[in-house]
Amino acid sequence: MMELPIIDSTGLEGRAESSEAGDAQVPEEPEEEEDYFSIATHRCQTVSDWQERFCDREFVQEITVVCSVGEVKPRGNMEIFKCYSAKCQICLDLNKDMFGVNVFTMLQTICDSAAGGCGTCDVLLQGIQKWAEVVVFGDEDRDEDQALSPFTIVNIGLQDGGPVSTKLSNPIQSWEEFNFGEYYASLQFYTPTGRDPPWPAFGFGRQISLTLSVEECVSFAKEQVKNCDGHDASCKPSRPTQCPSRALDLGLGDTHGTIKLIEYAANLGPYITLSHCWGTTHSIVTTTTSNHQERVRSILETDLPKTFLDAVHITRGLGVRYLWIDSLCIIQDDQADWEVESTKMADVYSGAFLTIAATKAPNCDGGCLSDRVTQAARPLETFTINGSDKGTPFQVLVREALTIAHDDTCFSSPRSQTAPLFQRAWCFQERLLSPRLLHFHPDEMIWVCRSSTACECGHMQTLPPDSSQVLREEVRLLNQTFGEVDQGEIDAGEVWRIWKTIAELYPQLSITKESDRLPAMSGIATRLASVLQGSYLAGIWEESIPVGLAWLTDPQASRRRQNIPGVPSWSWMSLQVSGGIPPISLGEVFYNETFTSDSRFKLVKSDNTPATRNPFGPLLSPAIIIEGACIRRVYHFDPTDFFFPCVLQVDDEEHPFYADAKPEDVPSSSTTPAELVEGDKLLCLLLGAKGKKIAPEHMIGTDDGLQDMALVLKQNSDRIYQRVGLLVDYLRKKWFSGPVEVKRVVVV
Numbered sequence: 001m002m003e004l005p006i007i008d009s010t011g012l013e014g015r016a017e018s019s020e021a022g023d024a025q026v027p028e029e030p031e032e033e034e035d036y037f038s039i040a041t042h043r044c045q046t047v048s049d050w051q052e053r054f055c056d057r058e059f060v061q062e063i064t065v066v067c068s069v070g071e072v073k074p075r076g077n078m079e080i081f082k083c084y085s086a087k088c089q090i091c092l093d094l095n096k097d098m099f100g101v102n103v104f105t106m107l108q109t110i111c112d113s114a115a116g117g118c119g120t121c122d123v124l125l126q127g128i129q130k131w132a133e134v135v136v137f138g139d140e141d142r143d144e145d146q147a148l149s150p151f152t153i154v155n156i157g158l159q160d161g162g163p164v165s166t167k168l169s170n171p172i173q174s175w176e177e178f179n180f181g182e183y184y185a186s187l188q189f190y191t192p193t194g195r196d197p198p199w200p201a202f203g204f205g206r207q208i209s210l211t212l213s214v215e216e217c218v219s220f221a222k223e224q225v226k227n228c229d230g231h232d233a234s235c236k237p238s239r240p241t242q243c244p245s246r247a248l249d250l251g252l253g254d255t256h257g258t259i260k261l262i263e264y265a266a267n268l269g270p271y272i273t274l275s276h277c278w279g280t281t282h283s284i285v286t287t288t289t290s291n292h293q294e295r296v297r298s299i300l301e302t303d304l305p306k307t308f309l310d311a312v313h314i315t316r317g318l319g320v321r322y323l324w325i326d327s328l329c330i331i332q333d334d335q336a337d338w339e340v341e342s343t344k345m346a347d348v349y350s351g352a353f354l355t356i357a358a359t360k361a362p363n364c365d366g367g368c369l370s371d372r373v374t375q376a377a378r379p380l381e382t383f384t385i386n387g388s389d390k391g392t393p394f395q396v397l398v399r400e401a402l403t404i405a406h407d408d409t410c411f412s413s414p415r416s417q418t419a420p421l422f423q424r425a426w427c428f429q430e431r432l433l434s435p436r437l438l439h440f441h442p443d444e445m446i447w448v449c450r451s452s453t454a455c456e457c458g459h460m461q462t463l464p465p466d467s468s469q470v471l472r473e474e475v476r477l478l479n480q481t482f483g484e485v486d487q488g489e490i491d492a493g494e495v496w497r498i499w500k501t502i503a504e505l506y507p508q509l510s511i512t513k514e515s516d517r518l519p520a521m522s523g524i525a526t527r528l529a530s531v532l533q534g535s536y537l538a539g540i541w542e543e544s545i546p547v548g549l550a551w552l553t554d555p556q557a558s559r560r561r562q563n564i565p566g567v568p569s570w571s572w573m574s575l576q577v578s579g580g581i582p583p584i585s586l587g588e589v590f591y592n593e594t595f596t597s598d599s600r601f602k603l604v605k606s607d608n609t610p611a612t613r614n615p616f617g618p619l620l621s622p623a624i625i626i627e628g629a630c631i632r633r634v635y636h637f638d639p640t641d642f643f644f645p646c647v648l649q650v651d652d653e654e655h656p657f658y659a660d661a662k663p664e665d666v667p668s669s670s671t672t673p674a675e676l677v678e679g680d681k682l683l684c685l686l687l688g689a690k691g692k693k694i695a696p697e698h699m700i701g702t703d704d705g706l707q708d709m710a711l712v713l714k715q716n717s718d719r720i721y722q723r724v725g726l727l728v729d730y731l732r733k734k735w736f737s738g739p740v741e742v743k744r745v746v747v748v
Contacts, residue, residue, distance in 0.1 A: 088118040091156060094164060094202065102157045107168075108150035123202075123385055124156070124166060127189055127398035130383035135185070135400075155183065162203040162458045163190035165401060186401035188457065202396055205458045208444055210380055212369045217445065218317035221354070221438055224447040224454055225318075228436060235435050235449045235483070237270075242347045245340075246287075246329040247271055247322045248299070250312060259304075259312065261287065261295040261328065270353040271322035274311045275430040275437070277420050278327065278512070279363025286332045295328065306367035307358045314368065320353055327364075339613035345523030346433055350486060355434035357427075359408070360442045362420040368440040380443060402457050405441040409448060409460075418442055425511040429523045432479055450483040485527055495531045496544065503539070503551065503572055504582035514562045515618075517573050522616035529616075535608035538566070538619050539573040542606060545624075546597040546687045550709045552658040552726040554580030555643055561661045561675060566611040566618020569723040570711070570747050575660060594691030595709075600742055601628040601687055627744040628685045629736050631710075635680040637663055648682065648712070648727065655735075657712055657727040675714070675724050684710040684727050685745065686736045708736050713747060721747045 086092040090105055090113040107128070113121040132148050151171035156164065167183040190205030209216060228235045247268060251257030278284055285304060287295050301309060308325060315323045331337040349355060358368050372380040383398040408419040419441065421427050431437065439446040444456040453460045481498050484490040502524060511517060518538060525536055534543035541548055551572045553559050557580030567574045577583035604625040611620040633648035641647075644656030646663070661675045689706040712725035729735070 088113055088121060091118065091120045091124065094120050094156075102155055105154050105156070106150065107148060107152040107154055110154060111150070119387075119389060123387070123396055124154075124164075124189065126385045127187060127383065127396070128154075128166070128168070130385070131185075131187055131398060131400070134381060134383075153183075162461065163188035163205045163401075164202055165459075167401075187398055188401045188459070189396055189398055190458070192395065192397060203458070205397065206456050207382070207397075208372060208380060208399070208402070208456050211371050212440075212445070214313045214317050214369060217314055217369065217438075220445055220447070220456060221314070221318060224438075224449070225354070225436070227454075228449045228451060235451050237351050237353055237435055242344045243268055243351075244324055244329060244344055244348045245337075247324050248312075248328060250316055250321055250323055252321055259299040259301065260297060261292075261299065263296070268322060270320050271324055271351075272311070272315045272318070272320050273324045273349055273352040273355045273430070273434070274308070274326075274358065275355050275421065275427050275434070276307050276325075276358040276364060277362055277366075277424055277427070279361075279365075284327055284364050286327045287329070288333045289331060292331060299328070305364040307361050307364045310368040311356050311358075314356055318354070324348060324352070336613065339617070342519045342522060343526070343614045343616070345429060346526040349430050349433035349523065350435065350482070350527070352434060353436070355430060355437045357421060357431070357437050357439045359419050359421045359439040359446075361440075372444065373442050402441075402443040402455070402459070405439075405444050405446055405455060406460060408441060409439060409446045409453070409455075423510050425506065425509040425517060425520045428506060428509055429521055432482055433523055433527065434479070435483065448479070450480045482527060485531060488530075490531060492531050492533070495528055496541075499528060499532070499541070500586045503584060503586035507572065507575065507577045507584050508582070514576060515564050517562075517564070518567060518617045519612075519614055522614050525616040535606065536616055537606055537608055537624070538568060538571040538622060540571055542603070542608070545603050545606075546601055547595045548586070549711060550595065550687050550690075550726060551584055551586045552728065553577065553660055553662075554583050554585075555645075555658065555662075556580055557583035557662070559583065559660065559662050564618070566620065566622055568619065568622035568624070568748055569660070570624065571622075595688055596690075596706075597688040598629060598686045598736075601685075602626065604744060623746055623748045625744065625746050626685065627742065628687070629740045630686070630743040630745075631684045631735050631740055633682050633684060635676050635678065635682055637676070637678055646676065646725065648684070650735075653733065655727065655729070655731055655733050657725050659712075659725040660723060675722075680714060682724065683713045683715065683721065683743075683745070684735070685713060685743070686710045686740075690728075707732070708734070710736070711747075713745065716748075719746055721745050723747060 086095055090103075090109055092103060110121050110125050110128075114125045128148070148168070149171055153169035153171065155167040155169065157167070166187045166189065168185040168187075169183045188205060189202055191202045193204050193206060206220075243264070246261055246263050249260050249262045251259070285308065301312070304312065308328075311323060311325065330341045356368065358366060361367060380399065385396045385398065387394055387396075404418050408422060422431075436449045437447070439448065446456075446460070447454040455461070481490065481494070485495065502521075506521060511520060521539075529536060532541050532543065534541055536542070537545070549570055553575065557577050559575050559577040561569065562574055562576050564574065572584050572586060575584065604627055606624045607619065607621045608615075609620040610616070611618040631650075633650050636647045636649050636654065638645050638647055641656070646659040647654045647656050659676060663674055663676055687709050689708050691705065691707075708727070708729040710727040710729075711723055712727055713721040714724045715721050
């Protein structure tokens with residue numbers, strides 16, 4: 001076995017000797033609590049807090065860093081401790097009482113501790129060595145900055161019942177420069193299911209095969225369905241009010257039976273849906289007017305692309321007869337059929353027994369069942385450590401942690417390379433509406449339902465309810481909320497907050513045809529319409545139109561106006577955006593939740609007549625007539641202002657505003673003129689005012705703290721205006737406080 005270099009810590013200038021850190025002696029208990037116990041971490045503030053968390057186990061001696069550099073006071077989220085019960089102050093014996101703690105040390109320190117007789121550190125060291133032999137020293141193309149050294153930072157994370165997480169970071173000169181979120185490798189140490197672990201912290205982990213089989217997939221899915229059925233009713237498929245017009249009949253009890261497209265009324269049994277990326281491949285199989293009857297007679301398995309065929313095998317393995325795939329169950333070249341079926345998306349996905357999500361596949365050829373790869377696109381390898389503890393043999397397994405799958409499922413902006421499905425607008429509503437999803441990620445399967453989240457490796461099952469990963473899982477929280485909507489257990493105020501979150505997430509997603517943006521979210525709007533009463537106007541609810549119109553764009557986001565028939569400029573759906581955090585904010589700007597409509601503002605007329613058969617699609621007449629207090633200003637572009645280059649001017653006063661389309665994003669070769677041109681005369685129509693905002697010092701006033709919010713409009717023809725931005729009165733100019741004109745305008 002490759003030997004890591006052992007460096008004598010006494011030869012390290014400026015570094016404390018590591019022998020004390022690796023000593024197996026139990027630290028002496030202090031006589032009394034001292035002031036330094038008040039040093040805080042993000043979890044506990046005092047020793048009393050620690051004692052409360054760990055019941056009556058008074059094992060915390062001091063909060064300190066234990067590593068080759070000696071004792072350093074903790075910084076940021078540093079959580080390094082000595083405890084009374086641990087013989088080894090490096091690994092804390094992986095004591096079960098310390099679950100949830102992250103231990104930061106150096107590789108040299110683990111080497112010293114293992115040499116000093118700590119069996120746990122020896123297992124950790126062996127695992128790192130076995131991994132390094134193949135991945136670090138066996139990879140000629142590896143990054144030279146990611147080599148192991150005695151000063152490699154090792155972060156050991158203990159989780160209750162799950163694998164031990166060990167992350168490796170590049171060496172540092174001091175802890176002040178350490179970034180807790182950066183690491184170049186992450187390993188999992190675990191015990192195979194069905195065997196007793198030698199140490200409780202080496203929790204159980206499911207073996208993940210190099211190639212995923214149908215049998216493994218079905219076993220994992222059935223286990224999760226069983227758990228799901230034991231939870232509340234929100235995980236159960238809802239009873240659809242509209243059934244899809246067609247489904248694929250896979251036959252009963254025949255693993256290679258005939259597949260055919262069936263048309264039915266409302267008597268369909270349990271069915272599974274497929275969420276997938278179409279991609280640009282020509283192998284996508286569709287139903288058209290010319291092959292419709294042929295599909296009804298039969299569909300050959302050999303004609304199906306891999307993603308579809310994998311979905312067929314998984315569905316049959318779960319004992320479900322019917323499968324719904326959009327490209328086969330909607331007649332693609334029949335506009336009338338497409339419009340009718342697109343209105344049923346809310347019922348199709350919310351009524352499914354399960355949604356199979358081909359998360360990793362960029363097109364229909366990517367499949368669900370394939371070889372697993374790690375974060376670095378390497379084949380998944382497992383390393384075995386055999387040994388004995390007090391005469392009892394044991395086996396601990398080591399593999400690269402499957403962290404990318406966890407992050408992709410938890411975060412709202414996942415990596416498009418590993419989870420292309422999450423970047424697609426159509427798949428966004430499929431993800432929200434489905435009570436149960438089985439994601440096929442490059443490295444493992446992820447289960448998401450309205451009650452829980454689970455993964456093959458076992459990590460997600462060990463996360464506590466208040467875990468930051470779970471708290472940041474915005475899409476799963478939205479999914480849970482849709483379950484409450486289905487059961488009538490949520491009020492309009494909470495649904496409005498959800499709609500705001502959707503408006504922040506949805507514009508970041510890609511779509512092949514920008515004209516499909518409204519239809520691609522019609523299923524979500526359909527479901528929320530049962531709570532949000534009133535007309536739906538291309539992404540804005542009429543009952544809350546003053547605050548609904550008060551959306552704005554992040555000045556740093558790339559954004560362009562899309563001239564889509566039936567989508568007005570006053571709707572946030574009219575923009576194509578990317579970047580920004582978030583690129584669009586709806587109503588409650590930068591966490592402000594108070595908005596008061598101006599008494600002079602009125603919605604005089606609107607028309608929600610749809611342009612298609614989809615009532616939540618484009619508008620036939622995308623115009624509104626509104627009335628309100630108005631002022632006139634002149635547009636100026638200041639290229640020297642990086643954050644707010646778009647300015648409104650009058651006399652010797654000026655105020656920045658949020659321009660909908662970014663002027664500098666319009667290419668010089670574009671045939672579409674810029675929305676705003678230097679010197680444009682603009683009309684500002686007051687919507688209302690929002691509450692106080694924590695702003696930079698030069699923007700803070702001494703008045704009532706209210707900030708006016710006004711539409712910025714540009715006149716295209718007589719009395720016809722287009723929205724070009726939003727004014728938020730951060731500088732407290734109070735332009736609307738004096739006598740102003742009340743004007744009625746048409747905005748398209």
